[in-house]
Amino acid sequence: MTPPALAWGSLEHALKTWLPRQRWYPAKNRPLSHVSIAHTWPFTPTPTPGSGPGRRAGEGRAVAGVVLVTRAHFADGRPTETYQIPVGIHPAATPAASRPHDPATIAHLDGTLVYEATADPHLIGHLTGRPVATTRPLNAEQTNTSLIVDETHVLKIFRRLHTGTNPDLELQRALRPLAADHTPPLAGAVEGDIDGRRFTYALITRYLPAATDGWQAALAALATPHADFTADAHAMGTTTGRIHTALATAFPTRTLDTAGLTALAAHLTRRYHAARALVPALARHERAVYHACQALTHVSGPVRLQRIHGDLHLGQWLRCPQGWLLTDFEGEPAQPIDHRTRPHSTHADIAAMLRSFDYAAHHTPGSGPAAGDGPRAAAARFAERAQQAFLDGYTTATGDDPRHHPVLLRAHLLDKALYEAAYETTHRPQRAAIPLAALDRLTEGDTP
Ligand SMILES: Nc1ncnc2c1ncn2[C@@H]1O[C@H](COP(=O)(O)OP(=O)(O)O)[C@@H](O)[C@H]1O
Numbered sequence: 001m002t003p004p005a006l007a008w009g010s011l012e013h014a015l016k017t018w019l020p021r022q023r024w025y026p027a028k029n030r031p032l033s034h035v036s037i038a039h040t041w042p043f044t045p046t047p048t049p050g051s052g053p054g055r056r057a058g059e060g061r062a063v064a065g066v067v068l069v070t071r072a073h074f075a076d077g078r079p080t081e082t083y084q085i086p087v088g089i090h091p092a093a094t095p096a097a098s099r100p101h102d103p104a105t106i107a108h109l110d111g112t113l114v115y116e117a118t119a120d121p122h123l124i125g126h127l128t129g130r131p132v133a134t135t136r137p138l139n140a141e142q143t144n145t146s147l148i149v150d151e152t153h154v155l156k157i158f159r160r161l162h163t164g165t166n167p168d169l170e171l172q173r174a175l176r177p178l179a180a181d182h183t184p185p186l187a188g189a190v191e192g193d194i195d196g197r198r199f200t201y202a203l204i205t206r207y208l209p210a211a212t213d214g215w216q217a218a219l220a221a222l223a224t225p226h227a228d229f230t231a232d233a234h235a236m237g238t239t240t241g242r243i244h245t246a247l248a249t250a251f252p253t254r255t256l257d258t259a260g261l262t263a264l265a266a267h268l269t270r271r272y273h274a275a276r277a278l279v280p281a282l283a284r285h286e287r288a289v290y291h292a293c294q295a296l297t298h299v300s301g302p303v304r305l306q307r308i309h310g311d312l313h314l315g316q317w318l319r320c321p322q323g324w325l326l327t328d329f330e331g332e333p334a335q336p337i338d339h340r341t342r343p344h345s346t347h348a349d350i351a352a353m354l355r356s357f358d359y360a361a362h363h364t365p366g367s368g369p370a371a372g373d374g375p376r377a378a379a380a381r382f383a384e385r386a387q388q389a390f391l392d393g394y395t396t397a398t399g400d401d402p403r404h405h406p407v408l409l410r411a412h413l414l415d416k417a418l419y420e421a422a423y424e425t426t427h428r429p430q431r432a433a434i435p436l437a438a439l440d441r442l443t444e445g446d447t448p
């Protein structure tokens, strides 16, 4: 089907305002010069008896479902980024159907309403390839957009598109025969080709309604009189170890050599400068970052590089009756795809989890048990005990204790805390104090 006639230039213009307002849009710090629609993929076979934002199928006029593959162009001349926006196009929309203030409305162009298809179960049914009666957003702080479909499945729509299979799908497929018990069951994917190149539009997993995520579980533990998360942290460590072992079986590995250590130091330095450009106060950590990079040159003993999760934190874990399951293998959203699909040290994932325990503990210091010596000391103790339990669990599963490589671990802890400082300053400035305080603790005694 060809996409419906539309004032495409006007839609591109509207998208320039709409795109930066979306929670999932990561380039909020970069000046957007314009948005172009590079490709359209009509995913409804014909205009379909449709709806509109929040309306039921069959109401109103025929609607076309189209995935807009859009390019964000930046005024600083840096490379464009590609984003996916599935939309419903409702021609000759009546004023009642157009609802200009509906959050799902993207544009109203000469009587044609363009709205987010995620608000329209009927259209989503065409995307998933089976009829859908209900959708609702998964209420999580998200990089992408996930919908609970018919209360049975989660449809995760990848917002930023990259050529090739998305690493989330790639890794989950690889883990299926090796570690299926440790991830929510994979139920399908929406993939397609544009000009002979493969793209992953969305991933479908079975919805686990009884699950509690690890962040909520840690905060709940912190709110109890004798806050203890060690059994959960140990189980997460064991599962992380098993998943790492499975990924090392499924994908090529190599050994960290001098060139790899130099690349790691360069990565940490770049991370530092990028974060410092956003948060000038990070200038006081320059010496600590320099020392961490210097120390990397002395790392000895074989270290395996392999595919890893890449964006591990408490919110990626789901506690289910069968244990802790891990989600979201997409890697760190802001990194280029070739970085995310390259082998890395498992210490990156391990450090990310250690940071996350610390993050939870310092999220609301004072809400947990003060135990006589003040809430900050109690927070630090909670984090330390959870971290050691996680490392013990990991060591039990792999026979390889990450504590034997303190220099690698420290470099990755600094890297992650710098990433968090930049991430929070961009997306959730009210939380930026958490990683900034963590950086102060990490670099204590190593500041000018
Ligand atoms: N199959 C599932 N069932 C229940 N909750 C899920 C499922 N998959 C993911 N979640 C929850 O949704 C959150 C967001 O999913 P995730 O894959 O991390 O998306 P994003 O990359 O956009 O953050 C997860 O942290 C987890 O808490």
Ligand SMILES: O=P(O)(O)O[C@H]1O[C@H](CO)[C@@H](O[C@H]2O[C@H](CO)[C@@H](O)[C@H](O)[C@H]2O)[C@H](O)[C@H]1O
Pocket: 141, 142, 143, 144, 215, 311, 313, 314, 315, 328, 332, 333, 352, 355, 356, 357, 359, 360, 420, 423
């Ligand atoms: O959306 P993603 O899950 O891909 O990850 C991004 O958002 C995370 C927050 O939702 C962010 O994690 C940071 O905050 C967590 C608490 O909300 C904390 O547990 C993590 O340790 C901390 O890094 C993650 O960094 C970001 O990539």
